[in-house]
Amino acid sequence: MNDTNDINDTTVSAETRARIIPIKLDTGTAYGRPATSYKKNLTEVGAGTPMGELLRRYWHPVGLAADANDTPRKVRVLGEDLILFRDKSGRPGLVHPNCAHRGASLYYGKVEENGIRCCYHGWLFDVEGHCMEQPCEPEGGRARGKVRQPWYPVEELYGMVWAYLGPPDKKPVLPRYECLEVLEEGEFLEADDNSIGGGGPPIIPCNWLQHYENLVDPFHVVILHSTFSGTQFVEQMALMPEVTWDVAAQSVRTVSLRKLADGKTLRRISEAGLPTLRVIPSPRIGRYGMVESLGWVLPIDDHSFRIYTVGRVHAVGDLVKVRSRLNGKLWEDLTEEEHRQFPGDYEAQVSQGAIAAHSEEHLASTDRGIVMLRRLLQKQLDALTEGKDPAGVSFDTATPPVHFSAGNFLGN
DSSP states (O other), X not given: OOOTTOTXXXXXXXXHHHHHSOSSOOOOOSTTOOOOOOOHHHHOOSTTSHHHHHHXXXXXXXXXXXXXXXXXXXXXXXXXXXXXXXXXXXXXXXXXXXXTTTOOBGGGOEEETTEEEOTTTOOEEOTTOBEEEOXXXXXXXXXXXXXXXXXXXXXXXXXXXXXXXXXXXXXXXXXXXXHHHOOOTXXXXXXXXXXXXSSSOSSBSSOHHHHHGGGGOTHHHHIIIIIISOOSSOGGGGSOOEEEEEEOSSEEEEEEEEEOTTSOEEEEEEEEETTTEEEOOOTTOOSOEEOSEEEEEEEEETTEEEEEEEEEEXXXXXXXXXXXXXXXXXXXXXXXXXXXXXXXXXXXXXXXXXXXXXXXXXXXXXXXXXXXHHHHHHHHHHHHHTTOOOTTOOOOTTOOOBOOOOEEEEEO
């Protein structure tokens, strides 16, 4: 028997059937939501990936100078596990962890005058991977010259150890930076590995791009850092700025203008520099002029990063004094409820997921800087595909220090 309430009944007209149930219902629920995706070419940093190969054309900090000592240290950089050490003649070294003999980890090795010795059979490798001794072999290893432990070039600068993980024939000069070279009387450089600016612990469990893009987003300062979780910096930063962006030689610049109560204008310039630089003036506006510090966002792997920072200071510990406080506490001292109630950069970025779902974004006019930064990165990826060198690398030792225009400036 037919039931006129059955929409499959052939006696019900198409018009009636359409009124009973639409062909497609747009209810806005999450039911049937397609799988999310992310921009792999910008986020994945392993060897052989587009971004991984781009980042391997630059130098990256892999530790503080003090981290390279006679105790082997595990480091993870761009998805690679490595061992950092300093031989007893003072040379830093960065090698693959598994001994070229039979694979025992050099983490358990012994650092000596001329290198690191494997705990298993005593093979000794210098800081460039040359096998110096094979003590169990006749004559100390007649063929030892044919064995080389995989290694990477390292240099020291600004109190940090830097590594180049790219093709040897494309190794650039380790760059210097003007804002760290020009010191005023009483200033000296201080290096820090606690991810200053990351808003959380030293190792932050999400993709590096989530933090890097944050550098060109001045509007979150007004909401997240000034009104939502209380005044984390200074009251001037709570003012809604007039913002413009532009692309410099090797960065995306953000220029924010704030009209102050005394009639003056705070002009704040920040930059996201290639390859991973944080060129961010102090949000506490303690002094005016060029940026006081630089930070390097080091991708540990696809799902974590840390930040190394070097700044001009007048006293030991000045760098860490800029760390944000939420509800009057440092991040690590907050309870879980306080983290929920007073979120900062860490909560906002890590909560996007291990890698943000770019397919779900709805970018708006205030996200123009993010679009520009992604295009700048893509331009470098395209350059590599075309056999060109990316921006910001130089092979000339006479290259002058890199200049950034970032800073806090006060005017009428």
